[in-house]
Amino acid sequence: MGVIHGDLMTLNIGPQHPSTHGVLRLKVKTDGEIISEVEPIIGYLHRCFEKHCENVTYDQVIPYTDRCDYIASMNNNFGYAVTIEALMEIKVPERVEYIRIIVAELNRIASHLLALGTYGLDVGAFTPFLYMFRDRERILDLFETLCGARLLYNYIWVGGLSHDLPRDFVESVFSFLDYFEPKIEEYNELLTYNKIFIERTADIGVLPPEVAISFGVTGPNLRGSGVKWDIRKDDPYSIYDKFDYDIPIGAGEMGTVGDCWDRYYVRMVEMKESAKIIRQALKGLPAGDVHQALPKKIRPPKGSIYKRTESPRGDLAYYIVSDGSPIPYRLKMRSPAFTALSVLGEISQGWMMSDVIAILGSLDIVLGEIDR
Amino acid sequence: MSEDLDKLISDAVEKALQGDMDVINNIEDRVTRSKAKAALVKAKRLAKAAIAEDAPKPEESKAVEALPAELSLTEKVSAVIAKKFPNTIESDEENSHIQMKGKNWFEIAQYLRDNPDFLFDSLQCVTGYDFGENEDLEVRYNLHSMTHNHAIEIRIKTDRNDPKVPSVEKVWRIGDWFERETYDMYGIVFEGHSNMTRILCPEDWEGWPLRKDYEVQETYHGIVVPKVKDGWE
Amino acid sequence: MTVDNLINWFPFGTEWPVLTFVTAVIICALPVFLFIAVYALVAIYAELKISSFMQDKVGPMGQGVGLHAWKFGILQPVADALKLILKEDIIPDLADKKLFVMAPFIVFVGAFISFAALPFGQNIIIADMNIGIFYILAVGSLSVIGIILAGWSSNNKWSLYGGMRSAAQIISYEIPAGLSIISIVMLTGTLSMQGIIEFQSGTIWGVLPNWIIFNNPFSFIAFFIFFISGVAECNRTPFDIPEAESELVAGAFTEYSGMRYAFFFLSEYAEMFVISAIAVTAFLGGWNSPISGFMNSSGWGVFWFMLKSLSLIFLMIWFRWTLPRLRVDQLMSICWKVFLPFSLVNIFGVGIWSLLVG
Numbered sequence: 001m002g003v004i005h006g007d008l009m010t011l012n013i014g015p016q017h018p019s020t021h022g023v024l025r026l027k028v029k030t031d032g033e034i035i036s037e038v039e040p041i042i043g044y045l046h047r048c049f050e051k052h053c054e055n056v057t058y059d060q061v062i063p064y065t066d067r068c069d070y071i072a073s074m075n076n077n078f079g080y081a082v083t084i085e086a087l088m089e090i091k092v093p094e095r096v097e098y099i100r101i102i103v104a105e106l107n108r109i110a111s112h113l114l115a116l117g118t119y120g121l122d123v124g125a126f127t128p129f130l131y132m133f134r135d136r137e138r139i140l141d142l143f144e145t146l147c148g149a150r151l152l153y154n155y156i157w158v159g160g161l162s163h164d165l166p167r168d169f170v171e172s173v174f175s176f177l178d179y180f181e182p183k184i185e186e187y188n189e190l191l192t193y194n195k196i197f198i199e200r201t202a203d204i205g206v207l208p209p210e211v212a213i214s215f216g217v218t219g220p221n222l223r224g225s226g227v228k229w230d231i232r233k234d235d236p237y238s239i240y241d242k243f244d245y246d247i248p249i250g251a252g253e254m255g256t257v258g259d260c261w262d263r264y265y266v267r268m269v270e271m272k273e274s275a276k277i278i279r280q281a282l283k284g285l286p287a288g289d290v291h292q293a294l295p296k297k298i299r300p301p302k303g304s305i306y307k308r309t310e311s312p313r314g315d316l317a318y319y320i321v322s323d324g325s326p327i328p329y330r331l332k333m334r335s336p337a338f339t340a341l342s343v344l345g346e347i348s349q350g351w352m353m354s355d356v357i358a359i360l361g362s363l364d365i366v367l368g369e370i371d372r
Numbered sequence: 373m374s375e376d377l378d379k380l381i382s383d384a385v386e387k388a389l390q391g392d393m394d395v396i397n398n399i400e401d402r403v404t405r406s407k408a409k410a411a412l413v414k415a416k417r418l419a420k421a422a423i424a425e426d427a428p429k430p431e432e433s434k435a436v437e438a439l440p441a442e443l444s445l446t447e448k449v450s451a452v453i454a455k456k457f458p459n460t461i462e463s464d465e466e467n468s469h470i471q472m473k474g475k476n477w478f479e480i481a482q483y484l485r486d487n488p489d490f491l492f493d494s495l496q497c498v499t500g501y502d503f504g505e506n507e508d509l510e511v512r513y514n515l516h517s518m519t520h521n522h523a524i525e526i527r528i529k530t531d532r533n534d535p536k537v538p539s540v541e542k543v544w545r546i547g548d549w550f551e552r553e554t555y556d557m558y559g560i561v562f563e564g565h566s567n568m569t570r571i572l573c574p575e576d577w578e579g580w581p582l583r584k585d586y587e588v589q590e591t592y593h594g595i596v597v598p599k600v601k602d603g604w605e
Numbered sequence: 606m607t608v609d610n611l612i613n614w615f616p617f618g619t620e621w622p623v624l625t626f627v628t629a630v631i632i633c634a635l636p637v638f639l640f641i642a643v644y645a646l647v648a649i650y651a652e653l654k655i656s657s658f659m660q661d662k663v664g665p666m667g668q669g670v671g672l673h674a675w676k677f678g679i680l681q682p683v684a685d686a687l688k689l690i691l692k693e694d695i696i697p698d699l700a701d702k703k704l705f706v707m708a709p710f711i712v713f714v715g716a717f718i719s720f721a722a723l724p725f726g727q728n729i730i731i732a733d734m735n736i737g738i739f740y741i742l743a744v745g746s747l748s749v750i751g752i753i754l755a756g757w758s759s760n761n762k763w764s765l766y767g768g769m770r771s772a773a774q775i776i777s778y779e780i781p782a783g784l785s786i787i788s789i790v791m792l793t794g795t796l797s798m799q800g801i802i803e804f805q806s807g808t809i810w811g812v813l814p815n816w817i818i819f820n821n822p823f824s825f826i827a828f829f830i831f832f833i834s835g836v837a838e839c840n841r842t843p844f845d846i847p848e849a850e851s852e853l854v855a856g857a858f859t860e861y862s863g864m865r866y867a868f869f870f871l872s873e874y875a876e877m878f879v880i881s882a883i884a885v886t887a888f889l890g891g892w893n894s895p896i897s898g899f900m901n902s903s904g905w906g907v908f909w910f911m912l913k914s915l916s917l918i919f920l921m922i923w924f925r926w927t928l929p930r931l932r933v934d935q936l937m938s939i940c941w942k943v944f945l946p947f948s949l950v951n952i953f954g955v956g957i958w959s960l961l962v963g
Contacts, residue, residue, distance in 0.1 A: 009762070011762055011763075033933065033934075120929065123929045123930060124842060124843070124845070124928075124929040124930025125927075125928065125929035125930075126656075126660070126925075126926055127659055127660050127926050127927060130660040130661060130662065131660070131661060134661055190927075191929070194928065194929065196843055196928055196929045196930070196931055197929045199931065199932070199935055200929060200930075200931070200932060200935075352932065352933070352934065353766070354846070354932045354933065355932070
């Protein structure tokens, strides 16, 4: 940077802004166009989810978990259900496991489509955003036939599911996957390998793996930095260990390992892998009754449990303490986007204003999850 | 009667220490059986301490190898810490967590992160916990190792009226935001933190929301804070 | 030409020269203003529809009441214009009022007066100056002042950023544009718009039209450099960093509402047309027909000119909806490190080629 240092200008990328993915305030100190400090200020969407959960019963908590990470509600429900089932040692039927994985992976594709589309919008490409949302609409239509809701499902319950699959769900999902997989090539051509996009994102916002681990960053952000860590493979829950899929990691193909392009590309490849998992799950879907193992009254034994699951943003974990009553005593949700946002100040120093927007977009945050 | 019971318990414990768990498991009365199991755990701990004292002082990485292999990770960690930082472990009777005193927590955290056998390089979650009105507060840390793929939980109790816990912000960088959140919700002050301010609630909010005896304030800057009657009290 | 014709036609032209002159100018300027207004409406509608088709949408479809209800939503831009006129005119309290009010007019003037020298047809040009193209390049830079004023007077850090970026961008990209024009001026030997177009009549080898773009490979490159620099001067994507929606909301124009904002909008479309028109004149043959002898009479000139200009505008719209946007320093480095050397090389190339070959 230059020898002459004027006064630093403090700018506010305010809570209302087209690119902050929710109500987030960034206090930015700049020297001309170069950033010297970024401080994220959160709490605008804080609804005290944890206090609410201490006043309702265990099954009434599930709609609240939907609303935390509203883009990937199925995965939130999944994490919560898996945690309570581990605490109560309930074994769910095979069919339930398969359906849970199918909907969780479909929701992962939908969430990544949103993340990538809005990221394109942040760097100025208007068209991929609309294409990705068009495909996301098809997934939301599938979910609507499944449980009646487009965004906040309340579908995966403790011990089972709320509804069984409708009559032609399996064929619809197969036809969606046949339609969708060639589209990924289209997105690659339109945006991923576009020279201007690469200039905007390669070598920008490099996140070294040690910094990422120290900041607790997980999920595609960590995998973009080259660390092969995925809860589905390294600490499997449900029946993820029965399927055959790869974990993509960032390899610095266009610039340095751990830059924005890597994180973007990891998400793009993950969609392909999720499609693989869904196909395998659909082929092996057994018959059964999804309401069979639903407990009449959820009263976990006294104790505490900490269980991690893989949401599209990273390592989503619930820490639940039960005192034997039907109401949780303490419920803490460890959200992956919280840790991802905390690393923003660290990796955006020295870049320019437009780069801060690009870096923020590549971290893929959802304020509902950060503020709870 | 109680003497017979004591003798029964000590016999069962001795048999169990030699590897025969049937005697304990065959005790019919539930209370007695649980007492026997508790006594077994205590005896095991004393045996461990005896082994540790007898053996010559090993080097750092050999500390773990000196322990018998069938100990769980929690027990291994607590044994090593108890030796290196005496008088900090309160108990580890339950196998799920280590209960610690707060006084050397910063050094212990650094040790846990750097010791090559443990390498807890990732702080997964910091949870505040309230035991009830007029009871203590507690901070619970879930640590995890990326390289060894193992995890432990550490709990530190602190007094309700003046809650203070050393900060581990410099050990794991995410401690910064996690501790600010715990401060915001419970009022626990983390000593050594560079920016101990509220993170989720506004800066001038009153009260510690997640405590069990929290009363919501009446107005905030002139806006009436609504109270939900059902299910809130 | 047309102003001169009108002055000669007035019966009392010699007695009241000033009044005659002013009347002639107003009579000639009105059609241009109407043309810009109509063209802007058409361009806005075209942009909406073309972008919708590219994005797998349908765009304005005429479902609605009143003006929105015509077939295919053709009156949608009219409804937009009316809405903007009727909006409340908000001037921020701490803004510098005189500059705030003046800025849109300066920007519009810069785009509007360039229309005076555009050759719409063989005899349809308002002022056939013998320094035509030089004049257009000169007055096209006026809009920069307007943008800086807009950014500064809004009393808003974000507008200031946008204004500064925009000024830097437009001024920098004037240079490759001007140098490309110089290379073709060398070929034709005249600065007059009609003269350049007349140079391009006829054919090469009887098949290709004698357009400058086919004349020699250096002028081929010069066309691309000029066109891309022109897109940058209009602040269109991929160079729309000054009004980057996702970062600065609307850049220098954030605080403007209602009719003032409409003026900025209008001048952007007018500027697009001017750039296309210059590109068509200088490189693509102006009002000459591409197939010699076919539809070549003087009446068809307007048709060919409009067709070529509108297809270049279509290209600009296509760019906007396909490409992401460049960052400011990347923008500037492309201008200074890539376009400028190429345009200098072009000048030499064109000269040497004409010496050796032509």
